[in-house]
Amino acid sequence: MDQVIMFLKQVINGVQVGSIYALVALGYTMVYGIVKLLNFAHGDFIMVGAYISLFAMTGAGMPIWLAAIIAVAGCALLGVLTEKIAYKPLRNSPKLSVLITAIAVSLLLENLFLLLFSSSPKPYPNAINFPSIDVGPIQVSGVTLMTILLSAVSMIALQLFVKKTRMGRAMRAVSEDAQAATLMGVSVNKTISLTFAIGSGLSAIAAVMYCSAYPMVEPYMGSMLGLKAFIAAVLGGIGIIPGAMLGGFVIGLIESLTKAYISSQLADAMVFGILIVVLLVKPAGIFGKNVGEKV
Amino acid sequence: MGKMLEVQNLNVHYGSIHAIKDISLEVNEGEIVSLIGANGAGKTTTLHTITGIKKATSGSIKLYDQDLTAIEPHKIITLGMAHVPEGRHIFAEMTVEENLEMGAFWLKGKTNVSQEIEKVYERFPRLKERYRQPAGTLSGGEQQMLAIGRAIMSKPKIMLMDEPSMGLSPLLVREIFNIIQELNRSGMTILLVEQNAKMALSIAHRAYVLETGEIVMKGKAEDMLQDDNVRKAYLGA
Ligand SMILES: Nc1ncnc2c1ncn2[C@@H]1O[C@H](COP(=O)(O)OP(=O)(O)OP(=O)(O)O)[C@@H](O)[C@H]1O
Ligand SMILES: [Mg+2]
Numbered sequence: 369m370d371q372v373i374m375f376l377k378q379v380i381n382g383v384q385v386g387s388i389y390a391l392v393a394l395g396y397t398m399v400y401g402i403v404k405l406l407n408f409a410h411g412d413f414i415m416v417g418a419y420i421s422l423f424a425m426t427g428a429g430m431p432i433w434l435a436a437i438i439a440v441a442g443c444a445l446l447g448v449l450t451e452k453i454a455y456k457p458l459r460n461s462p463k464l465s466v467l468i469t470a471i472a473v474s475l476l477l478e479n480l481f482l483l484l485f486s487s488s489p490k491p492y493p494n495a496i497n498f499p500s501i502d503v504g505p506i507q508v509s510g511v512t513l514m515t516i517l518l519s520a521v522s523m524i525a526l527q528l529f530v531k532k533t534r535m536g537r538a539m540r541a542v543s544e545d546a547q548a549a550t551l552m553g554v555s556v557n558k559t560i561s562l563t564f565a566i567g568s569g570l571s572a573i574a575a576v577m578y579c580s581a582y583p584m585v586e587p588y589m590g591s592m593l594g595l596k597a598f599i600a601a602v603l604g605g606i607g608i609i610p611g612a613m614l615g616g617f618v619i620g621l622i623e624s625l626t627k628a629y630i631s632s633q634l635a636d637a638m639v640f641g642i643l644i645v646v647l648l649v650k651p652a653g654i655f656g657k658n659v660g661e662k663v
Numbered sequence: 664m665g666k667m668l669e670v671q672n673l674n675v676h677y678g679s680i681h682a683i684k685d686i687s688l689e690v691n692e693g694e695i696v697s698l699i700g701a702n703g704a705g706k707t708t709t710l711h712t713i714t715g716i717k718k719a720t721s722g723s724i725k726l727y728d729q730d731l732t733a734i735e736p737h738k739i740i741t742l743g744m745a746h747v748p749e750g751r752h753i754f755a756e757m758t759v760e761e762n763l764e765m766g767a768f769w770l771k772g773k774t775n776v777s778q779e780i781e782k783v784y785e786r787f788p789r790l791k792e793r794y795r796q797p798a799g800t801l802s803g804g805e806q807q808m809l810a811i812g813r814a815i816m817s818k819p820k821i822m823l824m825d826e827p828s829m830g831l832s833p834l835l836v837r838e839i840f841n842i843i844q845e846l847n848r849s850g851m852t853i854l855l856v857e858q859n860a861k862m863a864l865s866i867a868h869r870a871y872v873l874e875t876g877e878i879v880m881k882g883k884a885e886d887m888l889q890d891d892n893v894r895k896a897y898l899g900a
Contacts, residue, residue, distance in 0.1 A: 553769030
């Protein structure tokens with residue numbers, strides 16, 4: 369019995385981290401889907417979102433929901449500007465140049481925040497006072513509940529947006545065939561901006577959820593998180609929205625179960641092992657079609 | 664018959680390749696005008712330049728009195744010009760119906776989309792049977808119909824069509840050409856690019872022959888069908 373409870377606790381843990389990975393993976397995948405670009409700065413957007421929400425709460429005394437909204441807006445803007453300044457001029461350049469630029473943006477953000485706020489971690493306020501609930505013998509904390517709920521809502525909203533709305537359809541059209549979309553009257557530039565805004569906005573939600581669970585903010589916090597979310601996106605099939613969601617949960621679960629049953633040192637190795645296995649066995653990912661070159 | 668589309672002294676380059684060399688052409692209201700020529704003659708480049716996907720080096724392109732060279736490519740459709748591209752370029756992962764809805768994208772709901780879709784289905788019953796299928800699963804002929812249907816959804820006054828007969832069986836080619844003629848009879852102006860010169864000339868009012876980026880001949884389509892040079896070069900006679 370204790371074994372079962374312990375296992376279920378780990379699963380809940382895994383779903384919690386997994387939903388954060390999923391939110392971040394969505395950003396990678398949406399951007400890749402539309403501009404075929406791996407935005408390696410995406411992980412750092414989480415870090416920026418964390419600082420924004422932190423200062424909104426501690427500096428400006430805002431409640432967490434308002435701080436989260438400000439962080440979403442800030443990250444959305446950051447995403448749009450990054451695309452316009454760093455990526456757009458390279459739209460017809462070789463992929464390698466774009467990849468190197470993305471890494472440069474990542475380093476720039478990390479070092480900028482290092483310079484501004486030093487490397488010492490800042491504590492994140494424990495502001496989610498959502499009641500915990502008891503599911504039988506298992507207590508699920510308010511933060512866990514909130515994280516899972518908010519990610520689920522974000523993902524459903526995103527899915528509805530992409531499937532059912534006019535702009536969502538335009539997004540899918542651009543990601544399939546930008547030239548044909550142009551002929552239909554879709555502004556490719558606006559659609560790309562919108563995609564960056566949504567993807568980066570989601571990373572801010574992930575930031576608030578992540579920091580509520582692990583209450584530390586520092587300039588490099590986004591790199592590992594981003595990397596794992598990237599693996600989640602690849603696992604699910606990069607460019608495919610439901611793939612990112614599934615990939616996120618799978619990575620979260622594997623990580624949490626490895627920590628509990630094998631060794632916590634091995635958890636990261638396990639996740640990277642998955643990347644290698646995916647690349648060897650089914651490079652297009654779980655939902656991907658095995659066609660053409662990726663990345 | 665007023666002048667609708669007018670291209671004057673158009674030049675287009677790909678890097679150092681001079682793909683279109685000082686061509687001029689016009690399309691009048693209600694006409695089917697064919698642009699024929701061999702592989703690599705510059706037909707697709709001409710259409711791409713008209714709809715702004717490719718930028719001209721020099722020359723003017725006017726739709727009525729509006730200069731198209733100064734307009735962003737995604738706004739062209741709002742002026743009443745639709746482009747059915749070479750190779751169809753349907754959205755393969757979207758359903759047939761979503762593809763048609765994309766055709767009406769620019770109208771922003773200012774039209775009764777479902778009613779317009781019904782009209783397209785009346786014209787192409789085979790699309791109706793497959794309306795929920797991903798468009799990529801359609802046959803080549805059905806995809807061409809979808810591409811044309813999608814263009815119709817944008818309510819254009821003029822349609823540019825790039826090799827609609829490409830890769831289709833003779834029977835389907837005939838069907839597609841019938842559709843083009845029907846469209847024209849219902850008032851649509853058409854600029855038709857084709858390698859199938861015989862079919863194109865048989866339904867067109869006027870035609871231009873493009874050879875390595877230059878217009879080498881123009882005139883009434885029926886006269887061209889009789890012309891010895893055209894017959895030798897393009898009709899295999
Ligand atoms: N993207 C491009 N980059 C470089 N050259 C190009 C490009 N597109 C076309 N060309 C060149 O421009 C010329 C005209 O090509 P275009 O595609 O317009 O011909 P076409 O008449 O449509 O031929 P086809 O009947 O085979 O479709 C060709 O010499 C072609 O090689
Ligand atoms: Mg062509």
